Amino acid sequence: MSDNHIIRMKDVSIGFNNNKPLMSSLNLEIYSGEIVAIAGPSGIGKTTMLKTIAGLVPPLNGIVEVCGSIIPKHPPRGSLGYIPQRLGLVRHASVYHNVMMGALAGHASRWFPYSPEVRRLTLESITLMGIEDKIRTPIRKLSGGQQRRVATARTLAQRPSVILADEFLGELDEETMNSVMFAVKNYIQQNNATLLVVEHDIGRAKTLADRLLLMDDGRLNPFITDPIVMEVKQS
């Protein structure tokens, strides 16, 4: 199993200050097709860890490997999808533009953008998230829940191998959350992709993830509620 890891962290320290790392000696391997959730108290470094894997914050120590590239080398274009906590949408642009930016990263040459394939994937993802009636609406005019669906559509249009998501299910009503969760899980299963999600709601994290890790005391531990289940998973 260790051969097909898609994310690997070896003896990694994360944070912004060498003298005060948020987490030290992090060791983690995530495999293709897995959904992994990270939970933990606020301010402990969950978002920083996600940003470190995304190549946005350099690790203080250790090796971070994503899709075969060792950070700071960026993984191949379009292979990494990222949904930040505040979604990172272009507020003054339309839903179509935002989702198209995802499709562009995944399916177009950087010199010849806007192919029919980009258009098809953009429309497909918008329809999948049920926001086709808002296609020309600027993001700033959408509700928080609708914006979350746009951010998810952007990542699905990209069709990445790894999705890093920071609390992307927050602010969604029960029905929408289930449909978004279903669409993302479906994508992961069909494409043998990987989802690493930061989730403060442990109940939701357990429903979504195959593996739940708890960040606490400067370490990353498996979340153990049922020792037998965890034993089976670890084996």
Add this chain to the structure above:
Amino acid sequence: MKESTGALSFKDSLIVVWFSTRWFILFGFLFWLTMAVANGMVDDWGRLTNGGANLIIFIEESLWPPDWSVLEPQSYPPCVVAPGLQFTCSTAWIGLVETIKIAFVSTVFGTIISFPISLLAARNLNSIWLSYPARFILAASRSLPSLIWAIFFVILVGLGPLSGILAMTVYTVGYLGKLQYEAIEGISREPLEASLAMGHSWFERSLGVVLPESANGLISQTIFMLEYNFRHGTVIGIVGAGGIGYYINLYLKFLQYDKVIAYLMIIFVVVLLLDLLSIKARSVFTEDANISRPPWWGILLPDAMMDFLKPK
């Protein structure tokens, strides 16, 4: 638990006095410093008392009434327009239209040139190795006022609107470029981070994220720049770079101040109109464009009168 006596120590009292009066003290110090600096430069404050009387004499003898013959057609070349449009052959109209044309062309050229430079100058898009040279170019082009650039270009390409366009374009690049890169640096970090993580190229990030995210600010600044260029365009004519300033300078040389005041009043009206148009146009591109705004005449009328005039 130790009981409080209620009395403050001398040090605590000083701290309390400082925090409650610090703004008065700082303002007082600033005012004192300003007066001390001004006092060093002015040898005789008594000269101020003559200023008012001199102004009245100047207005009565030279400025007033304005000579509106500047709106009459020139004797040569012959005016061949309809009788109601004779004013379009006047020096005021010709100069004004030329100034507006210079302002328009230089704003468009300046915007086209400054945008790519400001993208390079933005620290959130580039390393200091790219952004500092770009900032140096922008700083260099705005370090001289457009009037000095106009003198420079008059020497290079001769008298006329071309040197005005070149001078204003160079100044626009520097001034607008600074506004633009500050607007770009002010955009939210998250869309940029998402774009970086997705693997977009620098061009894709600039056109797909930076441009739409800062577009409102950029358009608003460009409209402001057009208005600014018109106001400055009236000055550069003084050194022979075209526009209404040429005529102002001409009549200044002949001490015909009544004609100069007529030109200045025309410029004032046009600047006011341009300012109103600019406010209106910019309001379309600001964040909350869909909220109701007061009408343009609301700027001039008190609230009570506006309520009375509102359609019921």
